[in-house]
Amino acid sequence: MAEEELRYDLMVEDALRGVARAALRQVEAQGLPGEHHFYVTFRTDHPGASVPERLRARYPEEMTIVLQHRFWDLTVEEERFSVTLTFGEIAERLIVPFAALTGFADPSVRFGLQFGGLALLQDGEPEEEEDEPVEGEAGEEAEAAEGEEGAEKVVTLDRFRKKT
Secondary structure (H helix, E strand, O other): OOOOOOOHHHHHHHHHHHHHHHHHHHHHHHOOOOOOOEEEEEEOOOOOOEOOHHHHHHOOOEEEEEEOOOEEEEEEOOOEEEEEEEEOOEEEEEEEEHHHEEEEEEHHHOEEEEOOOEEEOOOOOEEEOOOOOOOOEOOOOOOOOOOOOOHHHEEOOHHHOOOO
């Protein structure tokens, strides 16, 4: 019988997704306080992600949305959240599983999390993936999240990953 290892890297990543969930739940209940706003990057090709076809065609793998001034009907569940945003003056409903998140940032307080640099091979061994640049943005307030001040507070999971 093969000895299985505890996957602390995946446990930590799941716990950190809980931070994004908790922040979104607070905004769902009370709205965005002060200057807070979120950049949420996610895999559009993730099972369970619901993205309108015209947006999926433009962002087939990954996109970033901005939750700041123009978003409606934020609903946060245990495994996913949904929100309505405008894209080119057309309101669209998105459903995003927390497992699809690749990034979550609140530039107003110089905070960010990065997820998903780990893929599993067929034999169950981890393999490092190349970090892909943000391919899409939504909303009029969207600006490239790259170069945001406070990059020093972005938490990555590299230090927890098994080195091969």
